[in-house]
Amino acid sequence: MIRPRRASDPRVALGLLLTVYCFNFIDRTIISVLQEPLKQELGLSDTQLGLVSGTAFALFYSVLGVPIARLAERVDRPRIIAAALAIWSLMTMVCGLATSFIQLFLYRVGVGIGEAGGTPPAHALLSDLFPPERRATAISIYSLGVPLGILFGAVAGGALGEALGWRATFMLVGAPGLILALVVLLVIRDPRTAGATRTAPAAPPSLGRTLAHLAARRAFVHLTIGITVASTAGYGILAFTAPFFMRQFEMGLAAAGYTTGLISGLAAGVGTLLGGLAVDRAMRRDTRFGAWIPATGLALAAPLSIVAYLQEEQTVAIALLLASGIAQFLYLGPTYALVQSLAKPTMRATASALVLLTVNLVGLGMGPPLTGWLSDHFAAAADNADNAAYGLRIALVLTASLFVWGALHYRLAARYLAADLERAG
Secondary structure, three states, X not given: OOOOOOEOOHHHHHHHHHHHHHHHHHHHHHHHHOHHHXXXXXXXXXXXXXXXXXXXXXXXXXXXXXXXXXXXOOOOHHHHHHHHHHHHHHHHHHHHHOOOHHHHHHHHHHHHHHHOOOHHHHHHHHHHHOOHHHHHXXXXXXXXXXXXXXXXXXXXXXXXXXXXOHHHHHHHHHOHHHHHHHHHHHHEOOOOOOHHHOOOOOOOOOHHHHHHHHHOOHHHHHHHHHHHHHHHHHHHHHHOHHHHHHHXXXXXXXXXXXXXXXXXXXXXXXXXXHHHHHHHHHOOOOOOHHHHHHHHHHHHHHHHHHHHHOOOOHHHHHHHHHHHHHHHHHHHHHHHHHHHHHOOHHHHHHHHHHHHHHHHHHHXXXXXXXXXXXXXXXXXXXXXXOHHHHHHHHHHHHHHOHHHHHHHHHHHHHHHHHHHHHHHO
């Protein structure tokens, strides 16, 4: 019997993990593009849309991430990733069967349970495969799964949703992940337990010792707060980008999907890749650039986004949001790379999971429902011919202003970064 070739080249593993992360965000964000048909058929408010696109997913995704990461410190990480991918893909398909808000909420909880096992093991795996001087670039390439997943999810979601309806779209989008899970299981191997170098993974420190180690690194604390605040704004904006263009500029579902993909996918991909490349290069001169570059990007993203949402001209709004997307996502890869460098090798998956706990519990869990609630509130209070469009514009302006707060914490992280990296060893 011929066994499938298993990857030993880090680039092969990186490419496959990037593909998995693309599916992670395709399945995570597809609901954002389908918000308007869901709102009409199931009779949902913007607050409920925010709950099913954010909170429902984030609840178990955040909580389960830490115990799964602790497991990943001990056992084969590709197996965990493959199992997680199969679960979230199946639950995405089941979302197409929902007939009420409660059902859709619970199915989205299932997607979150599956996706909890994806990123922390992948971050730890990549940190073992790539040396520190290439880590920001490697994790930034992996992080391209965020914008690429959003791009493909938005474009496919808009086109399929308009042609086949939202139910068929969920099912078609979820199905390929089941095949990809088998590929991951057969191809990627864990460098800790593979081939001639097979060794038993070192026993990880207790969760308490891990928390104490990370909490003592002030750069880690400020990076965590910064990425959490930036993600709160980012997820809130992402959840309502397609509805914004449909309400403000009367786009159809497919056109709104293409536009969302362009803004939240293509531009974010450019920013993510630039952030990793720039940080790896700039940190050779001054370690503080690891936090300075993300801070600058977030500081620019706030005014660009705010002006865009107040525009009456569609083309100008799109151009400003493209620029904002590039600036905003300069933080993504460098942040997770620095988190891995600030943690000891035996606590890397846990460190990633702890950051993701706050990013998703607060950012994803609160960002979309907060934006939705603000939209409902200002729409109800407005004396406007089109209250729904007006309310959402004001909500998005307020949400985008959070980028400034996130930028401040990256500036603070820069103060302690060099000393904390040296202490981390």
